[in-house]
Amino acid sequence: MDIGQKIRDLRIQKNLTQEELGERTDLSKGYISQLEHDQSSPSMETFFDLLNVLGQTPAQFFTETPNQQLVYTKADQVVYEDQERGYNLRWLVPESNENEMEPVMIQFDHAGEFKTFEPSPAETFVYVVSGRVQLALGDQCYVAKKGETIYFHATQQHKIINVAKTTSEILLVATASYL
Structure with missing residues (x-):
């Protein structure tokens, strides 16, 4: 040591x-x-x-610290499917909800929508991998398409909705137990 x-x-x-x-x-x-x-x-x-x-x-x-896993393979990822709302959520880092950041990939079916979140102190970053999504944040709506990003403080009720005519996929990274 x-x-x-x-x-x-x-x-x-x-x-x-x-x-x-x-x-x-x-x-x-x-x-x-x-x-x-x-x-x-x-x-x-x-x-x-x-x-x-x-x-x-x-x-x-x-006390020696055990080697931390730094690289996560597809086999390490956990998938959740919500057919009723039309999305698949893939946790990219297992147990990431215990960390400061929680990165997930979300694939939306046509007209799929992620659940509504209540206001929180979280910060959220969204990168649109494909398609087009809308962020409903409080009374305002914001649209981002493939290659664009959304970054916001989750201080108001919010929801992400697929507004593309096909599927959409986003990378979402949130802080402080967002999901």
Whole structure:
């Protein structure tokens, strides 16, 4: 285990500069840099102070993280079909509803429509892969066709509808448990 690299990674995850971490632990920016580059080793007291600021216990710090899956194949994807509303939804990343972003592909039949969503703090990005879709956002309607995007804050009731004469497909990425 590279202790200096792990300290650096945790500092970056906490959005701290070396100077800010130094201020919170009464250490100099230069000393933090030396620790991160394995040019110096902290005393036990200093190490525990660093872990406290970085929000880690010693057990958490020294536990090896299993390799995360970064590439997802078609076999990893989960498909849901709603024949009544005329769409197929494909989760591109399994269990993505537990993450900050949730990417899905939605294929609409002619006149298919995704369910109506109530207002939320989510942000939503839609890329139209094929066809033409309409976003009903509050009292307003917006149309995007193949190659165009829609980006909105979901602060009003909203729904996506296929307005093409054929099928349409979109890539939708939403934040904070949108689906």
